[in-house]
Amino acid sequence: MTPKNRKHTPALTARKDPATGLGHRLSATLVGMTPRERQAVLMAAWTVGLALLWWVALGPALNTLRQAPARQAAVDTQLTQMLRMAATAEQVRAQNSTPPPTRRGAQAAIETATAALGAEAQVSVQGDRAILTLRGVAPEALAQWLSQVRVNARLLPIEAQVQRQPNSAGWAGQITLAGPGLGPNN
Structure with missing residues (x-):
């Protein structure tokens, strides 16, 4: 350009x-x-x-x-x-x-764990549930029982109605448990 x-x-x-x-x-x-x-x-x-x-x-x-x-x-x-x-x-x-215990094995584990609680606790198995009745059970003993039942019988609490007893250091009430060991197929 x-x-x-x-x-x-x-x-x-x-x-x-x-x-x-x-x-x-x-x-x-x-x-x-x-x-x-x-x-x-x-x-x-x-x-x-x-x-x-x-x-x-x-x-x-x-x-x-x-x-x-x-x-x-x-x-x-x-x-x-x-x-x-x-x-x-x-x-x-x-x-x-591990496979869940049989019904008989779960019941035996529940009874063994309950025997350690003594006269303050009673368990009854009704169908696929176990009901624990407490009368003045120490909190540590109850925690140990729940742990043993969870591990040995493979049961877990599904309902609990417990309260502290006013005159003792223990718990009173009922705990309902269920799990595969008490199921209808066992």
């Missing part, structure tokens, strides 16, 4: 960058200032820049570092609980891998 044939087209004209214009105006303003004013403006710009750097980058990072020990302790507590639950689940899974 020759200079006389050149046309001003929008594609060929240089576009002005707003940042370039701002830079030129800022430079012109700084040149027109006294050295003391220029130094004050530069100090103010550095102060604002450092404040922004702190606000955006350094402050949040330091805050995260300060909170890290507490968060780590909380995560460790959660991990411990989850490992405990996993161990319990694995134990239950191992117990359930």
Whole structure:
């Protein structure tokens, strides 16, 4: 293209960058200032820049570092609980891998566990359920009985109506249990 044939087209004209214009105006303003004013403006710009750097980058990072020990302790507590639950689940899974006891085996396990409670407890098996009647049974003994019946007879409580006896440290009431050992197919 020759200079006389050149046309001003929008594609060929240089576009002005707003940042370039701002830079030129800022430079012109700084040149027109006294050295003391220029130094004050530069100090103010550095102060604002450092404040922004702190606000955006350094402050949040330091805050995260300060909170890290507490968060780590909380995560460790959660991990411990989850490992405990996993161990319990694995134990239950191992117990359930064996076939359920027969009806006769479940009844024998119930009677053996109930004999340890003594005269304060009586059990009766009716159909696919076992009903334990309590009269002043100690809480620890009841917890042990429930554990033995759950493991040995594979029975779980489905209903409980127990209350603390006012004159003793024991429980009175009834607990109804059911499970595969007392099912109709056994």
